[in-house]
Amino acid sequence: IKLLNGNGQKIEAEIEERIEAYIDGEIEELPLARKEDIGRTVDFASGRNRYIGYLISIPSRDFKNVKVGLDCANGSSSAIAKSVFEALQAKTYVINNQPDGTNINTNCGSTHIEVLQKYVVDNGLDIGFAYDGDADRCIAVDHRGNIIDGDKIMYVCGKYLKEQGKLNGNTVVTTVMSNMGLYKALERMRYEQTAVGDKYVAENMMANNYSIGGEQSGHIIFSRYAATGDGILTSLMVMEACVDKKSTLCDLAKEMKVYPQVLRNVRVADKKTARENPKVVEAVEAAGKALGDSGRILVRESGTEPLIRVMVEAETDELCHQYVDSVVEVMEAEGLIVG
Numbered sequence: 001i002k003l004l005n006g007n008g009q010k011i012e013a014e015i016e017e018r019i020e021a022y023i024d025g026e027i028e029e030l031p032l033a034r035k036e037d038i039g040r041t042v043d044f045a046s047g048r049n050r051y052i053g054y055l056i057s058i059p060s061r062d063f064k065n066v067k068v069g070l071d072c073a074n075g076s077s078s079a080i081a082k083s084v085f086e087a088l089q090a091k092t093y094v095i096n097n098q099p100d101g102t103n104i105n106t107n108c109g110s111t112h113i114e115v116l117q118k119y120v121v122d123n124g125l126d127i128g129f130a131y132d133g134d135a136d137r138c139i140a141v142d143h144r145g146n147i148i149d150g151d152k153i154m155y156v157c158g159k160y161l162k163e164q165g166k167l168n169g170n171t172v173v174t175t176v177m178s179n180m181g182l183y184k185a186l187e188r189m190r191y192e193q194t195a196v197g198d199k200y201v202a203e204n205m206m207a208n209n210y211s212i213g214g215e216q217s218g219h220i221i222f223s224r225y226a227a228t229g230d231g232i233l234t235s236l237m238v239m240e241a242c243v244d245k246k247s248t249l250c251d252l253a254k255e256m257k258v259y260p261q262v263l264r265n266v267r268v269a270d271k272k273t274a275r276e277n278p279k280v281v282e283a284v285e286a287a288g289k290a291l292g293d294s295g296r297i298l299v300r301e302s303g304t305e306p307l308i309r310v311m312v313e314a315e316t317d318e319l320c321h322q323y324v325d326s327v328v329e330v331m332e333a334e335g336l337i338v339g
Contacts (some may be wrong), residue, residue, distance in 0.1 A: 058233065059240045060240065074106065076135045081097075159189070206227075260313065270336075275308060295312065296312070
């Protein structure tokens with residue numbers, strides 16, 4: 001992003017020089033807007049066009065005749081996504097691409113995926129992609145309206161990269177909150193787990209030169225092309241896998257079985273005390289032993305709130321609730337829960 005004060009290319013070049021000097025440690029401050037320039041926005045068309053051009057250059061094939069639905073969440077992808085897919089010859093159908101400054105993410109985009117699900121099915125589209133407001137996340141929908149979340153996207157793209165000999169270290173990087181079904185499906189590939197947060201995924205990938213990593217929320221990183229999540233890039237990578245393999249997204253993703261997952265947020269007086277309580281620890285270990293290889297339990301502290309998050313994945317919803325309850329009931333009996 002470049003901030004210009006209206007003097008065109010001269011100021012643009014000057015800002016680029018200042019940024020480079022800042023990165024090189026030659027100056028300690030970047031220029032800031034002052035007086036009448038504060039609060040001004042500038043449509044930096046040349047930057048947007050370069051970005052569109054870069055995205056178009058990434059796929060190795062076009063998407064001719066594929067009917068693609070895009071939900072832009074009335075956000076930053078509104079000015080980008082349609083142009084990219086049309087340039088790649090997809091038959092592009094777009095919704096929620098009229099931002100007015102107040103409607104971003106409002107009943108649309110990746111956080112309201114039901115809107116795109118209905119749109120794809122009602123219009124007989126082949127595939128759909130929903131972005132969030134700042135377009136760093138992407139959730140897909142197959143032609144039947146099934147949700148393809150970040151875990152399934154990592155599976156589809158990770159497997160495709162492996163087949164192409166482009167999966168560095170034969171490894172996919174996930175967070176501890178990825179579904180157990182992803183790990184089961186990745187048996188022929190390695191995976192690494194990080195703490196929750198895309199910054200931890202990015203750090204791991206950078207340190208080990210891995211190709212793909214991300215979160216269930218649809219924040220996926222393809223390190224060959226970007227250093228952080230990019231929802232439009234993610235949708236292009238999914239499209240390339242489908243087109244190259246001449247397959248529907250439904251077929252590519254069906255090999256990954258999603259395990260039922262129940263997450264309970266428990267408000268406590270002290271997170272550390274609750275997490276380390278001997279009887280709580282005993283209950284967690286008992287649940288983990290009972291679940292064995294057919295499930296898992298994860299108990300962690302919230303990083304921002306006085307909450308303990310108890311998550312169980314198992315073969316049925318009933319088992320998930322059973323083992324979540326077994327831990328929460330112990331916390332309650334120990335007087336650790338407040339409110």
